[in-house]
Amino acid sequence: MSDLLANLAIGFDAALTWEALVYCFAGVFLGTFIGVLPGIGPLAAIAMLLPVTFHLPPVAALIFLAGVYYGALYGGSTAAILLRLPGTAASAVICVDGHAMARAGRANVALVMTTIASFIGGCVAVLVIAGFSPPLARFALGMGPAEYAALMIFGLVAASAMSDGSILKGFGMVLTGLLIGLVGMDVTAGTLRYTFGLSHLADGLSIVVLAMGLFGISEVLNNLTSGQAGKIVKSRFRLRDIIPERRDLTMSLAAIARGTGIGSALGILPGAGPAMSSFASYSVEKQLARDPSRFGQGAIEGVAGPEASNNAAAQTSFIPTLTLGIPGDAIMALILGALMIHGIAPGPNVMNSHPELFWGLIVSFWIGNLMLLVLNLPLIGIWLKILSIPYRILFPTIMLFICIGVYSVSRNPADVITVGVFGIFGTLIYALRCDAVPLILGFILGPMLEEYARRALLFSRGDPFVFIERPLSLTFLLCAVGLVVLTTVPRVLRRMREAKTNTS
Amino acid sequence: MKRLLTAIAFLAAASMMMPATPAQAASYPEETIFMVVPYPPGGPNDILARAINGPLGDQLGQPVVIDNRGGAGGNVGTEYVVASESDGYTLLLHGMGVSVNASLYAQARYNPIDDLAPVAMVAETPLVLVVPASVEADDVAELIDYIREHPGQVNFGSGGAGTSLHLAAVRFMDVADLEMEHIPYQGNAMVIPDLVTGQVEVLFSSISTALPHIESGDLKALAVTTRSRSDALPDVPTVAESGLPDYEFGAWYAVLAPAGTSEDIRQQLNEAVNSVLDMPAVRENLAGIGANPLTWSVQETGDFIAAEYEDWRQLIESENLTID
Numbered sequence: 001m002s003d004l005l006a007n008l009a010i011g012f013d014a015a016l017t018w019e020a021l022v023y024c025f026a027g028v029f030l031g032t033f034i035g036v037l038p039g040i041g042p043l044a045a046i047a048m049l050l051p052v053t054f055h056l057p058p059v060a061a062l063i064f065l066a067g068v069y070y071g072a073l074y075g076g077s078t079a080a081i082l083l084r085l086p087g088t089a090a091s092a093v094i095c096v097d098g099h100a101m102a103r104a105g106r107a108n109v110a111l112v113m114t115t116i117a118s119f120i121g122g123c124v125a126v127l128v129i130a131g132f133s134p135p136l137a138r139f140a141l142g143m144g145p146a147e148y149a150a151l152m153i154f155g156l157v158a159a160s161a162m163s164d165g166s167i168l169k170g171f172g173m174v175l176t177g178l179l180i181g182l183v184g185m186d187v188t189a190g191t192l193r194y195t196f197g198l199s200h201l202a203d204g205l206s207i208v209v210l211a212m213g214l215f216g217i218s219e220v221l222n223n224l225t226s227g228q229a230g231k232i233v234k235s236r237f238r239l240r241d242i243i244p245e246r247r248d249l250t251m252s253l254a255a256i257a258r259g260t261g262i263g264s265a266l267g268i269l270p271g272a273g274p275a276m277s278s279f280a281s282y283s284v285e286k287q288l289a290r291d292p293s294r295f296g297q298g299a300i301e302g303v304a305g306p307e308a309s310n311n312a313a314a315q316t317s318f319i320p321t322l323t324l325g326i327p328g329d330a331i332m333a334l335i336l337g338a339l340m341i342h343g344i345a346p347g348p349n350v351m352n353s354h355p356e357l358f359w360g361l362i363v364s365f366w367i368g369n370l371m372l373l374v375l376n377l378p379l380i381g382i383w384l385k386i387l388s389i390p391y392r393i394l395f396p397t398i399m400l401f402i403c404i405g406v407y408s409v410s411r412n413p414a415d416v417i418t419v420g421v422f423g424i425f426g427t428l429i430y431a432l433r434c435d436a437v438p439l440i441l442g443f444i445l446g447p448m449l450e451e452y453a454r455r456a457l458l459f460s461r462g463d464p465f466v467f468i469e470r471p472l473s474l475t476f477l478l479c480a481v482g483l484v485v486l487t488t489v490p491r492v493l494r495r496m497r498e499a500k501t502n503t504s
Numbered sequence: 505m506k507r508l509l510t511a512i513a514f515l516a517a518a519s520m521m522m523p524a525t526p527a528q529a530a531s532y533p534e535e536t537i538f539m540v541v542p543y544p545p546g547g548p549n550d551i552l553a554r555a556i557n558g559p560l561g562d563q564l565g566q567p568v569v570i571d572n573r574g575g576a577g578g579n580v581g582t583e584y585v586v587a588s589e590s591d592g593y594t595l596l597l598h599g600m601g602v603s604v605n606a607s608l609y610a611q612a613r614y615n616p617i618d619d620l621a622p623v624a625m626v627a628e629t630p631l632v633l634v635v636p637a638s639v640e641a642d643d644v645a646e647l648i649d650y651i652r653e654h655p656g657q658v659n660f661g662s663g664g665a666g667t668s669l670h671l672a673a674v675r676f677m678d679v680a681d682l683e684m685e686h687i688p689y690q691g692n693a694m695v696i697p698d699l700v701t702g703q704v705e706v707l708f709s710s711i712s713t714a715l716p717h718i719e720s721g722d723l724k725a726l727a728v729t730t731r732s733r734s735d736a737l738p739d740v741p742t743v744a745e746s747g748l749p750d751y752e753f754g755a756w757y758a759v760l761a762p763a764g765t766s767e768d769i770r771q772q773l774n775e776a777v778n779s780v781l782d783m784p785a786v787r788e789n790l791a792g793i794g795a796n797p798l799t800w801s802v803q804e805t806g807d808f809i810a811a812e813y814e815d816w817r818q819l820i821e822s823e824n825l826t827i828d
Contacts, residue, residue, distance in 0.1 A: 047545035047572065051554050054789060141697050185576070187688055190665030190827040192611070199583065199611060202576035270694070325716055326693045333546035333691070340712050341555060343792040347716020410544060411573055412580075451690070458659070458687055459703050 014360025023064040031071020042072035058342040063364040084219040086211040090278040090310040097302035111380045114307040121260045121308030122369035125315035137323040145456040150476035152449040157480040159441040161487040177442020188454045200414040213422025214436045221427045255305035263309030267316030270328040274313040281309035533566040542581025544574040555789045563776040586619045590764035603812035607820045620760040622806035624777035627795035628754040630730040631708045634723040638702040644746035659685040660706040661695035668755035672708035712794035729753040
């Protein structure tokens, strides 16, 4: 304990210098705007800012880039709630209930709650990093390919179960997502699949293209075709709205607590974890809700939980990046690259060899999350003004931003066409009353599941029992089976009872 | 009359255009130069490009902007440059993949010798041959014995089919006459967890990625792949020193231009790149990512790329590595 305090003292020394504070603020400030405006994604923004950090001391550089990263994640939720524009997989989850709240005139509540959820999630995750980094990193190392594959099967089953109404429809959506995820080069054998000879498809489709099409474009199309173009109940924002109503707060707090736990745990798994965190929290909230039918119609737990989870995972995902040198995604790879340019190679010894860097960053997370809170609560009033823009002006602007945003991901004009295709597809599945969220999760997890499952089989020389021989993997698989039983048995029993009453 | 006027106008226009060509070359560059990195941001190519593009722009008097065009193992960006104007305003910063991909990918629609023109070499990154602490081999000879004693059971990791990590191992197996099973990952760092826990037994890794784990004792460094030892690991011998004198491998990076880009422009760019690579600040940044700067002439760069192309074409054909 005294160790922890001593370490945090080192961190405060490094993060409370004027220089560090200024770069932390600049980072979260820039990040927020990058996140809110769907034009430039965080990856493009951090790539552009990278050379700036060559001239900074390493601690300031890292604090700045990390600030942009989690600032953009936070800002992404704002665009998702107000305009149904998800720039990341996590905000695709937020936009389901968040935008439903906005339509019902509760955008102010949704935005205040995401800000609070994001703050709590971030702060708790910082404690997790500060207290348990080395053991958690060791745990992450113990997760072999079989464990990852089993975890993903569990995630996919949970995704099918979490869609409302028909499990069959949810399963169908997950399967569609899996198939779309297969487009491109397969990692294990290097063969190209479903690319139709187009080199633009060789690396598969980007999650930004898929999410923007399925949510952003389809929303615009639905609005225009339904004749009630952008009918959103205006919500006003007064200063006292910063303190949420008791009912909203009590409903959210438990969701935030659960989301934070889920996100902190999943964040330590490189790659898979942060992507799964908000989906996992959403499906847990839905399973626990007294009235699951509210989900999709603007349930505040469906916004607060995933937001807390997402931000917690964003922070704890620095554990594998810094202590193992394993970047979970392209943004983390860039941040790692920035450190290497400074001659710091993150790895098992980074906490001993560069304590001021490690602890300085962790303390800066705290400060940065506080800055986000202070910065964004007053900004909510400004963001809400977006909703009072007449829809005939707003919708072409949204379309333009989607096109720029999608193009900026890999400067590929074909992506702009692809996003349109997915927009039409999104309208279609909306008309069929199918849920796009399981599709997104299938898309993310499908290729990872294949990669890990095949690798596990390579290691076991083709022996499929590897998945049940390893205890952790077996646990995940049993949980998946349990979830199937839990969700299907009550329905089957109800059917049987109905059939009985009908015959008698 | 009208025809005469047209002829005079034509002549006048022609005479104005004639001296314009050398003058244009002398005033190059007049606008922003785009340096295409054929991978998404964050990879070694990209980090290297971002370490030199600022000073290179200062040197040339025009900004050099990084243009990430990832896809198909670098082929999307390369084909984009091949199809660009050969005016010196679109350049390619590619790794050794530029010499390998045309043979490796059945779908690649270019040839690095005919469709691209060499500009300058940038850097070479030595790889290090590492094994987990649990593998009973402390040098290359012991590792070769170990692999021979366990036929068909030893595997090696890589950053993906056709990456430099994969190719370094392929060349090693070719030179030492060995068989190992290939386990591909998405990038160098992703192999580390399974390597540290001993599920992957052999990896040719970038030094900067492996170094922290070598220092912590989780991995054993058996040899570096280049001709000379690395400053980062001075006590580790080269593979060539360890009984395989024919083995040499370095992941290299070069700047290229579309075929037809004038020699003057390429010469000017070559000098600018080389002077940037001599700057102490740039050298320091490159050292951080484990890259040794190479200041070669246009001719040397071109000869080297052509030789690499031929080497890999033969090895890919004989090992049947083509990706379709």
